[in-house]
Amino acid sequence: MRRHFLAYAFTVFSVLLTIHSAQAVMKAESDLQYLPDNISYDPNVPTPSQILGAPVGTWHVRHDQLAQYMRTLAQTSDRVSVKQVGTTHENRPLLIMTFADPEKMANVEQIRQKHLDRIASGKAADEDDPLVLWMGYSVHGNEPSGANASMLVAYYLAAGQGGEVQRLLDNAIIIMEPSINPDGLSRFAQWANMHRGKTLVSDPAHREHDERWPSGRTNHYWFDLNRDWLLLTHPESRARIAQYHQWRPHVLTDFHEMGTNSTYFFQPGVPSRKHPLTPMTNVRLTEALGRFHADALDAAGALYFTEESFDDFYYGKGSTYPDAHGTIGILFEQASSRGHLQDSINGPLSFPQTIQNQVTTSMSTFAGALANKQALQEYQVEFFNSTNDMIKSDELGGYVIKRGKDHSRFDAMRDILNRHQIASSVLQQSVEADGQTFPAGDSLFVSLDQPQHRLIKSLFSTRKLFDDNTFYDVSNWNLALAFNLDFAGLTKRQIRRIDSAPEFSSKQLPELNSAAVAYAFDWHDYQSPSLLQALLVNGVQVRLAGEPFSADVGGTVREFSRGTVVIPSALKQPVNWQQLIQEQAAQRNITLWSVTSGLTPTGIDLGSRNMQPVNAPKILLVGGLGTSQYEVGEIRHYLDTRVGVAATLVDLDRLGSTALDNYTHIIFASGRYSSVSERTADKISDWVKAGGVLIGQKSATQWFATQKWLNAEFVSNDAIDDAFDTSSMVYEDREALRAQKLIAGAVYKTQLDLSHPLAYGFERTQLPMFKTSNAIMKTPDSPFITPATYTESPLMAGYTAEPLQKMVANSAAVVAHRVGQGRVIGFLDNLNFRGYWYGTSKMMSNAIYMAEFIDARAN
Structure with missing residues (x-):
């Protein structure tokens, strides 16, 4: 297999050698200046400038312009399909594009399913099975060279004519995310474009290069989406992960920018700082692809570095999440012009030059992947087999997690597992582990005997020491600890006695007693503050219990803890308030208890001074x-x-x-x-x-x-x-x-x-x-x-x-x-x-x- 890793520059596409070399200050004169000049292009497929009104790199593209162009490609080329897979917080479309030879495009669903079946079974690929290459651009909105380059790469794939383009389309399905962070990209495009003059200002002190708060790096809520692949807090990440698992590509690229005084970086990163669960074969294949990036950048006269600074440890980034799934994830970092033109220690850096380098390494990714096609396909089989070996040799058989009283918090944790294709089930008998009892019907079992073994191990890791203790990002992301849930590992002997069912029993909410003196709900549930806030903004008068008490709730005495929310009937309440509180509680699946007397068996009474009034906060x-x-x-x-x-x-x-x-x-x-x-x-x-x-x-x-x-x-x-x-x-x-x-x-x-x-x-x-x-x-x-x-x-x-x-x-x-x-x-x-x-x-x-x-x- 090693021989395939050594397929280096002599197999690089000839087109890479004909991309225009870097100029002192590259200007946006034509879309074609970024692309290989030894091929022709279908005149029926529009260039980006025909849609944008100016060559790529003249202005920073807004996401609506980018989306318009990509949809135009899908209308004019039978090699292209575009699908909206979700929307951002600001209601911008999240697009996934697929590029393939028209014959393959007609059968793309069968190709995709065959590919997934092969991964699931560990079966070797057939000779004519295509690679799946995922090209992801600009997860950080103020690192726009990637998103702008995506239009040029898409045009090349949609309109390019000639043997090299056809060879790529015959041997690969290309999946593209043209903009991973549409909200941030649009925010930064507005910033950069509003400061552009006819005469470009390269002074780093110029306002164009010093973006105000919040930066376009982040999404609508100012989160770094490149840290969200694992956590799935945002719709952009949820849509992407769903599509990733629909394809499970061989290679996934992640195009970024870094400081203006840098050059260009491509992986591998620091060798000692990969995640221990990532196979070394992944690193060797990354190195093999890196030779193609080096040769292409050398031919273009561009400076670069590798095996420095960046690492592959945290599985929640775009270049590392794939590593836990048998995909080769590759990070690219381009020095940023942070606008249209900026002085740097390497000379003036123009926006077109930053785009050019991203186009160049997109092309070298294609070249390197095709040259190492067999090795990449064999690696997914090797990954399957080595994962099975890990499962067999692991002393643990799985993990148990106690649900507790807060079902909403627990459900949010399980939703993350589900989105990562991690199977789980509900214990049907109690389990003792680590000095704890995990009760039947109220605990989850996550088996380690499943394809996501490596990701599960990372999600429940409590490791404290590493071969290299330097981290580019976090050193732990334990999901159970993040959700404050009791959990324990089970040995393989322990799991032999496990009996489980797919789901928890459904929760039945009791009917409200219209004659109750008050209604109450516990403060345990994660959504209790949401319910309280909804009641307050609707004018409902409530009290908060500062001390515990018990109460008669229809013939049964129930204990209520500190923080319980009480809604007394004796207070002036809005019209139809009982219907209101019942609907709001049902939306959150929170139980409302009907209290039949203000005189409580134990603890404070409902009229106590320890029942604190609360108003809607400002x-x-x-x-x-x-x-x-x-x-x-x-x-x-x-x-x-x-x-x-x-x-x-x-x-x-x-x-x-x-x-x-x-x-x-x-x-x-x-x-x-x-x-x-x-x-x-x-x-x-x-x-x-x-x-x-x-x-x-x-x-x-x-x-x-x-x-x-x-x-x-x-x-x-x-x-x-x-x-x-x-x-x-x-x-x-x-x-x-x-x-x-x-x-x-x-x-x-x-x-x-x-x-x-x-x-x-x-x-x-x-x-x-x-x-x-x-x-x-x-x-x-x-x-x-x-x-x-x-x-x-x-x-x-x-x-x-x-x-x-x-x-x-x-x-x-x-x-x-x-x-x-x-x-x-x-x-x-x-x-x-x-x-x-x-x-x-x-x-x-x-x-x-x-x-x-x-x-x-x-x-």
Whole structure:
């Protein structure tokens, strides 16, 4: 098989050698200047410029223009089909294109099914079976050279005439995502185009090259979609993964941009930093394809590098998710013009030149794939066989996960498994594992004996040490920990006794008693804040229970915990309120209990002063320059899509002129707050003392401490530096030392005080939190103000250097207390990391709705 890996430059398409060499400053003069000049093109198929009105690279293409062109290709070429597979948050179409020889196009569904059947059985490909090549462009919207290049590559595939194009179409099905992030692409196109003049400005200080907040890199909610392949928080990712599993390509490309002063990067990345579950054959095939990229870029006179900086560890990126499935995922990074023309250390970099390099490596991908066709096909068989070998040799047979009281949170976790084609079933008898009981009918079993074995192992990994402890992204993404669910691994002997069924029993919601004195629902369910918010905005009067109680619910006494939402009939309620609350609860599958008496058997009565009134919150979310667009986006996404709160977004530099009295809560994400004036800080202080609730996370919490709003003290950077012994280090160790001082993304165990208002609705005293910084908050001396602290041995999964682990141990994770009539709440970690850390995100709702119960003051 090795001989196929060595099919190098002498088999490169001759067309690659005829692509125009780089000029000092390449200008957009013709679409054809980007493409091989030794072939002809079908005149009945329009070039991009015929649709756009100017050659590619003259302007940054908007997504609507790109979509129009791709649909035009499908109308004019019998080699092309285009399918809308979803829509973005901003209702832009998500397009998948298929390119093939017309004869294959007519039978593409049979070809696809045969390919999937072969993968599922480990059967070798037939000689005439085509490769499947997936070309993905511009997951980051302000890295637009890929999306603009996609139009040129699509034209080449749709209209190119000649032996080389025909050879490609005879031997491959090409799947294309012309723009993975339409919302971000359109946002950046508007930015770059609005600053373009007839005379281009290359000065890096020019406003065109310094995009404002939020950047076009992100999607509508300011998430990085290149971190969402595994987490599936957004519609763009869900649509893509569904299509990926419809095709399971041999090669998948992922076209990006990087800093202007860079050159061009293609994989493989740092050899020691691939995921341990990715086969070495994957790396060798990536190297073989890399020879074609090198030869093509050499012929074009372009500089490049490889095996540096980037890695293949996190399975949630576009170039690594495929690695867990027998696909060769390849990352390309082009130096960015961040506009139309920008000076760099390598000379002026034009937008057309960035597009040219992406076209060049798209072509070299085709060439390399065809030259290594047999090796790529054999690799998918090898991957199937090696996965089966892993299954046989693995001591574990699967995992069990306890559902608990919060069915919505659990269902969201299982939905992710389903979308990744991971089979699961429901235990039909209880299982004992790791000192826990996983009850029948309320626990899920995920077998490791299935094709997604490698992905499952990564999703439930608790590994803490690695051969290379430097990470480009996170070092762990354990799904059960993210959702705060009890789980355990089962040996193969244990799973022999497993009896399971496909689904859980359906939940029957009880009928409401129209004569009840009150209705109540628990705070356990992830959607309880959403239900509460829906009732509040519809004018329903509610009370929150600050203490536990029991109540008669139709002849049965039921226990209710702190945080229970009570809707008394005695209060003035809107017209048809009983129908309203029943419909809203049914939409969320939350049980409403009919309480027949205000006199409770135990605990507080329904008229108790511990039944706290609550009003619809008016939330101000601080964003803009100086704040983290990712964290602000995560908070906004949580409040908007999961709670239904319309938070008011105010830029940091306008906070001083904003009337804070209009708001009940102010939320700060991470940011740089040294620029906040003393006058604005005093204004916030007065607002808190008058009764406002101030909420911060990560670096905002540190700023709260410096302002004396939060009674917290942080370990200094010097103390962290002193914890590492550098006496025997040499100069080349500096990067390794830097990596050791980081907590790039690891899971930490905290001890949660379930009696604290911020913990209402939580079931377990152990709460996994996701830590992405080395900030350490000392535990305050004041009692009752630290609802969550890191445990004595806090690291649960992922890498952290031992000196940092010791410093984090027993420190504070959350601090909350009264200030005057108001409350200040500081979270050291990101509660809603990438939108999938469901286990802690509900704590943000507690900080909003349960804050009035926080009564402890700092000393």
